[in-house]
Amino acid sequence: MADAPPIRTRGLAKRYGRVVALEDLSLDVEAGEVFGFLGPNGAGKTTTIRLLLGLIRPSGGEATLLGRPARSVAWRADVGFLPGDMAFWPRLSGAETLEFLAALAGRPASLRGSLLERLGLAAAELARPVRTYSDGMKQKLGLVQALQCAPRLALLDEPTKGLDPLVQQAFYDIIAELKARGSTVFLSSHVLSEVERVCDRVAMLRAGKLVSVGDVETLRRAEQRRVTADFGADVDPAGLAHFGQLVSSSPRRVEMLVSQAQVPALVARLGMLPLADLVIERPTLEEAFLEHYR
Amino acid sequence: MIGVLFRHHVRLHRVPLVPLALGLALFEWIMTVVAREPSISRFVGEALRAAPPQFLALLNQDILATVSPRGIIGVGYTHPFVLIMMAVWAVRVPSAALAGEIGRGTMDIIAARPVARSAQVAAALLALVAGLTVLAGAAWLGTFAGLVGRPIEGATAWHYLPVAGAMWLLFASAGAVGILVSALAREAGAAIAWTSGLMAGSYVLDYAARVWPRIASLRPLSLFRYYEPQQVLTAGLAREDVIVFAAVAAIALALAFAAFSRRDL
Numbered sequence: 425m426a427d428a429p430p431i432r433t434r435g436l437a438k439r440y441g442r443v444v445a446l447e448d449l450s451l452d453v454e455a456g457e458v459f460g461f462l463g464p465n466g467a468g469k470t471t472t473i474r475l476l477l478g479l480i481r482p483s484g485g486e487a488t489l490l491g492r493p494a495r496s497v498a499w500r501a502d503v504g505f506l507p508g509d510m511a512f513w514p515r516l517s518g519a520e521t522l523e524f525l526a527a528l529a530g531r532p533a534s535l536r537g538s539l540l541e542r543l544g545l546a547a548a549e550l551a552r553p554v555r556t557y558s559d560g561m562k563q564k565l566g567l568v569q570a571l572q573c574a575p576r577l578a579l580l581d582e583p584t585k586g587l588d589p590l591v592q593q594a595f596y597d598i599i600a601e602l603k604a605r606g607s608t609v610f611l612s613s614h615v616l617s618e619v620e621r622v623c624d625r626v627a628m629l630r631a632g633k634l635v636s637v638g639d640v641e642t643l644r645r646a647e648q649r650r651v652t653a654d655f656g657a658d659v660d661p662a663g664l665a666h667f668g669q670l671v672s673s674s675p676r677r678v679e680m681l682v683s684q685a686q687v688p689a690l691v692a693r694l695g696m697l698p699l700a701d702l703v704i705e706r707p708t709l710e711e712a713f714l715e716h717y718r
Numbered sequence: 719m720i721g722v723l724f725r726h727h728v729r730l731h732r733v734p735l736v737p738l739a740l741g742l743a744l745f746e747w748i749m750t751v752v753a754r755e756p757s758i759s760r761f762v763g764e765a766l767r768a769a770p771p772q773f774l775a776l777l778n779q780d781i782l783a784t785v786s787p788r789g790i791i792g793v794g795y796t797h798p799f800v801l802i803m804m805a806v807w808a809v810r811v812p813s814a815a816l817a818g819e820i821g822r823g824t825m826d827i828i829a830a831r832p833v834a835r836s837a838q839v840a841a842a843l844l845a846l847v848a849g850l851t852v853l854a855g856a857a858w859l860g861t862f863a864g865l866v867g868r869p870i871e872g873a874t875a876w877h878y879l880p881v882a883g884a885m886w887l888l889f890a891s892a893g894a895v896g897i898l899v900s901a902l903a904r905e906a907g908a909a910i911a912w913t914s915g916l917m918a919g920s921y922v923l924d925y926a927a928r929v930w931p932r933i934a935s936l937r938p939l940s941l942f943r944y945y946e947p948q949q950v951l952t953a954g955l956a957r958e959d960v961i962v963f964a965a966v967a968a969i970a971l972a973l974a975f976a977a978f979s980r981r982d983l
Contacts, residue, residue: 474826474983477826477829477830478829479825479826479829479830479982479983480982480983481980481982497832497833497834498832500830500831500832500833501831501832503830505826505827505830507823507826507827509823510823511822511823511824511826511827512824513730513822513824515730516729516730520729524722524726525827525831527722528719528722528723528828528831528832528833529831529832530719530831530832569827579830
């Protein structure tokens with residue numbers, strides 16, 4: 425049991441009647457790893473986390489956390505959880521909420537003070553009822569309750585939702601420290617840049633199916649840019665095709681996907697044409713993954 | 719963990735508990751004042767003799783017992799105001815403890831911690847019976863306050879302790895049914911509607927079966943059939959009634975434990 429990975433699923437599936445929420449998920453997340461779980465809304469990320477926590481029963485397959493079956497309660501003192509839709513008791517204060525949830529975990533809230541300070545939740549704010557909190561403050565409180573007892577395994581569903589950039593940075597630092605302490609972090613997101621920044625490995629889920637699992641470096645190398653060029657006069661789009669994949673083209677406008685390595689050469693070539701406007705942007709998460717793993 | 723959850727439920731519901739308890743105590747105290755007035759006893763007696771049997775059935779009173787001061791105080795334990803005050807707790811706490819947490823979205827952060835599902839049901843039960851004890855105790859204390867030092871012939875506060883106990887049993891078993899409903903529901907609103915409906919249906923069935931001979935045989939199906947304060951005053955708590963309340967509560971709780979342990983949250 426000591427050698428079992430913190431998260432292991434084999435053929436995990438969940439169906440609601442005829443609707444398949446998750447299908448045949450087999451995954452290992454290793455100890456000390458920050459693992460990103462990516463996918464568009466409705467892909468099955470939250471369903472997977474709820475299955476891992478034993479909140480819902482699988483229609484097939486099995487999952488273990490910290491070497492024990494998902495529905496066991498034995499491992500839960502070592503797990504911190506942030507739900508995707510964070511909800512609290514409106515009349516309780518932030519401090520009462522944290523105290524109650526730490527008492528339920530049965531472990532001292534050794535990281536609470538540090539987390540509150542770094543995420544910017546002051547004592548005066550904690551004394552107020554949660555119903556007076558903004559969405560961002562609720563998210564901060566959610567992060568503190570998930571991590572305050574220094575969990576061995578943190579399951580965080582969309583952790584930076586509603587956080588401003590400064591607090592997001594503080595959160596990334598916290599994740600790095602948890603990793604340095606040997607904790608395992610399982611983080612679901614639909615923000616590619618966030619996952620690239622903090623994760624060691626990523627898995628992509630699409631329509632309930634695991635599309636791919638890989639390390640972030642591979643993903644980064646494969647990542648393409650979407651280039652849209654508008655011209656002041658007619659050009660021949662076929663002359664640009666060898667730089668990447670043409671998505672759409674006309675004599676006055678070209679839209680294409682180009683690997684990062686090809687971007688300088690393409691820009692140089694475009695400079696020789698009657699260029700009127702140029703937009704270079706990251707592709708959507710799904711485009712990036714599907715392009716690489718198709 | 720049951721203790722932590724129990725204190726959590728108390729924190730969420732302690733505010734309404736205070737006015738409910740004060741209202742019950744005040745009402746039962748007023749009943750002792752009313753019963754002390756000979757003119758009121760006479761008026762009540764005459765009114766009851768003139769009343770149609772359907773009205774007497776609604777009060778669930780033995781008319782001969784009721785016209786005495788002792789009986790009038792007993793009416794205080796079957797009055798709709800008192801039943802509604804008790805029912806508020808018996809519906810509110812079970813509905814909020816399980817279905818309410820699911821509907822609000824807070825069940826996930828509770829259930830993701832080392833808390834067995836059975837502990838959640840047990841904590842809901844504990845909060846239910848603790849509150850009912852406070853409320854039934856407050857009602858009896860109201861009677862006690864009205865009678866202590868100023869006894870009415872044939873009536874001391876101690877006569878009403880088993881009556882308050884019977885009321886506690888009635889709502890503890892109804893609340894256990896509420897816990898079962900809550901263990902199956904996804905939102906507090908649905909649990910409140912079903913539990914209130916079952917309690918109201920049980921009350922109406924008991925009343926209808928008393929005034930309509932054709933359905934008299936259905937009366938044992940109502941929990942209110944086993945709650946008869948005037949009989950408790952004269953003969954004490956009937957063992958059969960206690961067994962029925964206990965059996966209903968035990969079956970409902972066993973089903974609630976089983977259902978809540980297996981369900982998706």
